[in-house]
Amino acid sequence: MSTGDWSCPVAKYSSDTITMSHGAGGRLSAQLFDEVFAKNYPSPELMAKGDSAVLDWTAKDRLAVCTDAFVVQPLLFPGGDIGKLSVYGTVNDLAVQGAEPVALTTAWILEEGFPIAELAKLANSVGQAAAECSIRVVAGDTKVVERGRAHGCYIATTGIGRLGPSVNLSPQAIRSGDCVLISGPIGDHGMAIMSQRSGLQFDPPLLSDSAPLHRMTLELVAKVPGLRCMRDPTRGGIAASLNELAAACGLCFEIQEASVPVRPQVHSACELLGLDPWIVANEGKLLAIVPPDEVELALEILRSHSIGSLGAKIGTVHNLYKGLVIARTLYGTHRIVPMPAGELLPRIC
Numbered sequence: 001m002s003t004g005d006w007s008c009p010v011a012k013y014s015s016d017t018i019t020m021s022h023g024a025g026g027r028l029s030a031q032l033f034d035e036v037f038a039k040n041y042p043s044p045e046l047m048a049k050g051d052s053a054v055l056d057w058t059a060k061d062r063l064a065v066c067t068d069a070f071v072v073q074p075l076l077f078p079g080g081d082i083g084k085l086s087v088y089g090t091v092n093d094l095a096v097q098g099a100e101p102v103a104l105t106t107a108w109i110l111e112e113g114f115p116i117a118e119l120a121k122l123a124n125s126v127g128q129a130a131a132e133c134s135i136r137v138v139a140g141d142t143k144v145v146e147r148g149r150a151h152g153c154y155i156a157t158t159g160i161g162r163l164g165p166s167v168n169l170s171p172q173a174i175r176s177g178d179c180v181l182i183s184g185p186i187g188d189h190g191m192a193i194m195s196q197r198s199g200l201q202f203d204p205p206l207l208s209d210s211a212p213l214h215r216m217t218l219e220l221v222a223k224v225p226g227l228r229c230m231r232d233p234t235r236g237g238i239a240a241s242l243n244e245l246a247a248a249c250g251l252c253f254e255i256q257e258a259s260v261p262v263r264p265q266v267h268s269a270c271e272l273l274g275l276d277p278w279i280v281a282n283e284g285k286l287l288a289i290v291p292p293d294e295v296e297l298a299l300e301i302l303r304s305h306s307i308g309s310l311g312a313k314i315g316t317v318h319n320l321y322k323g324l325v326i327a328r329t330l331y332g333t334h335r336i337v338p339m340p341a342g343e344l345l346p347r348i349c
Contacts, residue, residue: 064099064161079207083125090159095214096230099161111150171248180315183286183308190280211284226291243339255315
């Protein structure tokens with residue numbers, strides 16, 4: 001079995017040039033942010049390191065703003081395509097901030113020779129996904145690069161959302177004793193794409209979980225008063241997101257391995273490819289941190305949505321081993337879950 005040239009080299013912790021691992025959402029991505037971007041434009045909003053930034057707009061209104069880029073290969077994959085992914089991914093960055101998505105801009109980077117008929121199909125996917133999310137595409141741009149420079153097309157987006165005056169979700173709000181919830185099985189998106197690249201087939205088919213989270217997150221914000229924080233664990237999977245939260249709040253996240261839902265097909269694909277599903281990207285899953293007395297309410301809300309029907313409590317927060325993520329294994333032992341240094345699945349989103 002061959003995976004072609006889709007594997008990343010072993011990540012180095014320091015490098016004078018950009019490597020594929022710098023775009024993986026793990027340790028080298030964080031290092032690049034701290035040593036390059038944050039030093040040159042360290043706005044308070046950027047330094048908060050959220051999935052979107054919150055801006056005071058008027059005395060009553062606040063805006064959430066996010067930006068993203070999508071370079072997934074292949075452009076069409078089981079369960080979605082780059083067009084839908086660009087909308088859902090942007091919507092989800094706003095949603096986990098507690099914002100209602102309002103508007104979207106798109107920039108298309110097209111390769112010379114890319115068929116216009118294929119572009120039209122992807123643009124139609126963007127339009128359909130935007131309509132599904134009740135978000136307007138209000139501006140855009142198009143650039144063309146030389147043949148062989150863009151693998152067909154890339155899409156860059158900016159999202160704008162409306163944020164209620166009392167919504168203040170932040171890792172700093174997390175307290176010892178809080179509980180960690182997830183909205184469903186992990187690893188679907190990354191393994192759907194990697195399985196296609198590797199020629200693996202599963203019955204039932206393995207599909208990306210690419211989906212918008214905003215309706216579910218807005219209900220959580222409205223009905224769970226103690227909601228602390230939310231994240232969508234994309235690049236680097238739940239391992240990266242949990243480590244980011246632990247570092248930000250200075251507490252320990254203890255996760256029960258047996259409670260983390262993983263589809264049998266994903267488990268099998270990860271075993272075949274030598275991957276840990278905890279580091280595999282998701283594009284339609286939600287991590288939520290809530291107080292213990294609101295766990296059942298939050299789970300009821302998650303499970304009332306089709307994309308959250310398999311939601312589960314997977315762990316707790318405490319003040320032992322501060323800043324670390326600990327997994328309690330199936331054998332009752334513990335292991336440290338490190339921040340991924342790189343990612344074995346480049347071009348996944």
